[in-house]
Amino acid sequence: MTPEVWTAVASVGTFIVIAATAIAAIVQLHHIRGSNQIVALNEFREAFESPEMVRARANLGMLAERLKDPAVRRELESPVLPDWYQHMQFPCRLMETLGGYVKHGIVNADIVIDLWGAPIARFWDAMAPAIVIMRRTRGDALYENFEMLAALIKQYIAAHAGKVSLYPKNLVRIAPPDRWAEEDKAAR
Numbered sequence: 001m002t003p004e005v006w007t008a009v010a011s012v013g014t015f016i017v018i019a020a021t022a023i024a025a026i027v028q029l030h031h032i033r034g035s036n037q038i039v040a041l042n043e044f045r046e047a048f049e050s051p052e053m054v055r056a057r058a059n060l061g062m063l064a065e066r067l068k069d070p071a072v073r074r075e076l077e078s079p080v081l082p083d084w085y086q087h088m089q090f091p092c093r094l095m096e097t098l099g100g101y102v103k104h105g106i107v108n109a110d111i112v113i114d115l116w117g118a119p120i121a122r123f124w125d126a127m128a129p130a131i132v133i134m135r136r137t138r139g140d141a142l143y144e145n146f147e148m149l150a151a152l153i154k155q156y157i158a159a160h161a162g163k164v165s166l167y168p169k170n171l172v173r174i175a176p177p178d179r180w181a182e183e184d185k186a187a188r
Helices: 004-048 049-058 060-066 071-079 085-103 107-136 145-159 183-188
Strands: none
Touching: 004 049, 004 085, 004 107, 049 085, 049 145, 060 107, 071 107, 085 107, 085 145, 107 145
């Protein structure tokens, strides 16, 4: 073999090694992204189940009643939010962060919708009246990632006949029939 053939073979070999390295790097990046997503989702789950969130969810009904009072609405426009509202800041910031993760592709929207779609949408519906009042003085960017996340969830629900379920269409459901449904319905 001539030196030119050896050079050509070496060049092809180098190309194959570089291509294999690039493919391995892409696969590794995909796994790292998956790991980062798992970490982010786990941290969100822990925060979503925290005492702060439980307290905020318990007070959502109170918020709708409070907003009927013009003095309360003025309090929400002030630069410093009232003490009674402070416990609502945690969940709004949590949803804002998760919405940002979804918007920037750090976390997959389908996973978020599947795991927490319905409660996030309900939380947005309850919080939105207060948020729009606070936006009077803080601007439309306030909690816009939270709003975007709720909009994505509502869009999904509308497109799927009101159901927040990503159960595979081709997979047979195995839950047994509700054998007490009629009895319980009659007892009401």
